[in-house]
Amino acid sequence: MIYFMDMCSNGNFSEFINQTLSKQEISWIKESSEMTKEGLNNTKFYLRFGRVYRHIQLKAVPEHVSTVFKNTHELVRFYLLTYAGTSPDQEVLEKLFDTGNTSETITLYKSLQYLESPEKYVHRVTEGIRTNILEVYDAIAYSNSFPAQYLPELAFNQLVLKGIFNERPIYLIEGLEKRLNDELALTAYDYIHERWSAGRKVTSEIWLLLTPILSEKHTDFLTKGIQSGDELQSKAIQLAIVDSKNQNLIENINANHPGITWNEIGEQIHTNNRQ
Amino acid sequence: MKFIDPHTHMSSRTTDDYENMAKSGIVAVIEPAFWFGQPRTEVGSYKDYLSSLVGWEPFRASQFGIKHYCTIGLNSKEANNVKLADQVMELLPLYAVKENVVAIGEIGYDDQTEAEDKYFRAQLELAKEVELPVMVHTPHRDKKRGVIRSMDVVEEHDIPAHMVVIDHNNEETVQEVLNRGYWAAFTIYPKTKMGNERMVEVVRQYGSERIIVDSSADWGVSDPLAVPKTAQLMVERGISQEDIYKTCYQNALDAYAQSGNMYESHWESVDVNQSLLYGGNSVLRGQEPFKSPSMNVIEN
Numbered sequence: 417m418i419y420f421m422d423m424c425s426n427g428n429f430s431e432f433i434n435q436t437l438s439k440q441e442i443s444w445i446k447e448s449s450e451m452t453k454e455g456l457n458n459t460k461f462y463l464r465f466g467r468v469y470r471h472i473q474l475k476a477v478p479e480h481v482s483t484v485f486k487n488t489h490e491l492v493r494f495y496l497l498t499y500a501g502t503s504p505d506q507e508v509l510e511k512l513f514d515t516g517n518t519s520e521t522i523t524l525y526k527s528l529q530y531l532e533s534p535e536k537y538v539h540r541v542t543e544g545i546r547t548n549i550l551e552v553y554d555a556i557a558y559s560n561s562f563p564a565q566y567l568p569e570l571a572f573n574q575l576v577l578k579g580i581f582n583e584r585p586i587y588l589i590e591g592l593e594k595r596l597n598d599e600l601a602l603t604a605y606d607y608i609h610e611r612w613s614a615g616r617k618v619t620s621e622i623w624l625l626l627t628p629i630l631s632e633k634h635t636d637f638l639t640k641g642i643q644s645g646d647e648l649q650s651k652a653i654q655l656a657i658v659d660s661k662n663q664n665l666i667e668n669i670n671a672n673h674p675g676i677t678w679n680e681i682g683e684q685i686h687t688n689n690r691q
Numbered sequence: 692m693k694f695i696d697p698h699t700h701m702s703s704r705t706t707d708d709y710e711n712m713a714k715s716g717i718v719a720v721i722e723p724a725f726w727f728g729q730p731r732t733e734v735g736s737y738k739d740y741l742s743s744l745v746g747w748e749p750f751r752a753s754q755f756g757i758k759h760y761c762t763i764g765l766n767s768k769e770a771n772n773v774k775l776a777d778q779v780m781e782l783l784p785l786y787a788v789k790e791n792v793v794a795i796g797e798i799g800y801d802d803q804t805e806a807e808d809k810y811f812r813a814q815l816e817l818a819k820e821v822e823l824p825v826m827v828h829t830p831h832r833d834k835k836r837g838v839i840r841s842m843d844v845v846e847e848h849d850i851p852a853h854m855v856v857i858d859h860n861n862e863e864t865v866q867e868v869l870n871r872g873y874w875a876a877f878t879i880y881p882k883t884k885m886g887n888e889r890m891v892e893v894v895r896q897y898g899s900e901r902i903i904v905d906s907s908a909d910w911g912v913s914d915p916l917a918v919p920k921t922a923q924l925m926v927e928r929g930i931s932q933e934d935i936y937k938t939c940y941q942n943a944l945d946a947y948a949q950s951g952n953m954y955e956s957h958w959e960s961v962d963v964n965q966s967l968l969y970g971g972n973s974v975l976r977g978q979e980p981f982k983s984p985s986m987n988v989i990e991n
Contacts, residue, residue, distance in 0.1 A: 459784060466788035517745035517789045549750045
């Protein structure tokens, strides 16, 4: 048996791993943690961390166990990082980030939210957002409390904008509504103009980002969007207007709550895309 | 027909190449760590290069439905920069254990200096330790003696011949390499190494057992379609389907599958995920995704 330390409130990890993995796999994990008792900053640990895929069968982790770690490799790597109940030294994590392949890098970004003093890794996550590898972006953006909690405004805004540019669901970014800000709104506002000038559409999700700045001076702009003939977009704009709480604007447009939430808008867009 | 190009430096190639390779039936590539043309003077640039072989480049290949593997090693040219070489040697174990690594390589001799010898041997020991096959680069100059010396050294280190691919062979070296039980790879590289008409004759004479065709396509005048083109030429010149299949696909798979990291299922279930990646932020910048490779077109 192996036990995940209580770094994350999710006790299901231990139960799942012990039930899912074979005796042989469990003993390999134990042996790996024994080998690194003295600390993680040694080649033995790095080799074990890298070789998880050779010793542990790849199996999906069900959602009721974790919405963060998707498979047994991710979960076992997380265990190796934290088995001693303490966070690895920054030096160790930096080295793992520097030399990681895609699947390791994904695990590291997911793990940060559970470590002590995650703010030490703001520079890493800021760099991670610059990735062009979709899976790495997703590991930072989704089921990850780190961005909303620790990223400075500029980096957080880049995460959201990158999601918009790549047509990724932004409603799944944790804490997005709390982190809305004027800078992000202004960039989104310019982006909509840019798209419209090029004769292109925008995702209806984007209207959420505008709520902090909307006022009566946007009446014509918003009316144009509502009249575009796209029903979901009309609803999203009306919702943004209501959310802006600007009474003059609400009256100008005669906006009513469209009876839909931002999550439902996001789900509609991205469920359709998947089909 | 499907092909594996078991020696190609995709970091030096364009997306057009990937697209044409996929169209021509190449399902998997192996990218050996090599000399990038511009010598590296800092270990950091070597580290980032190795990271790209296990991170960025497999991602790029996957957008075209091609499975990307690599080999990890300190090449013979840069082994001569001893200060750099020592630092690179410390890094290699970390990369050698990654999921898409199928060998230690390409290692061996270039000028056959003392430093090259030292790091070749050290990396043979590493290959034993991490239980990986070895891809041996053989020298351009003094080829024949270089090939023999490479095999002698492999044997001194007790590595069985079936775990070693001797690359860049020619008509003068093939017999001894095969006699001693090694895999014999041939690089179809315009002008300097082998033309593919000569390759056809090698297969006619020696058959297909343990013979592997590759392109070594890189930053020089080279051809990323060398494997499918050679296969096509073999068809035209009456080589049997079985010999073509073995030399342009199966032998490479058998040799490098000994790593435990290369399986046919990796590309038979490959999902071209380009359609998830359009927009301003992927290799494809707003272009139409390339749907699926045609297995029948062989451009020659």
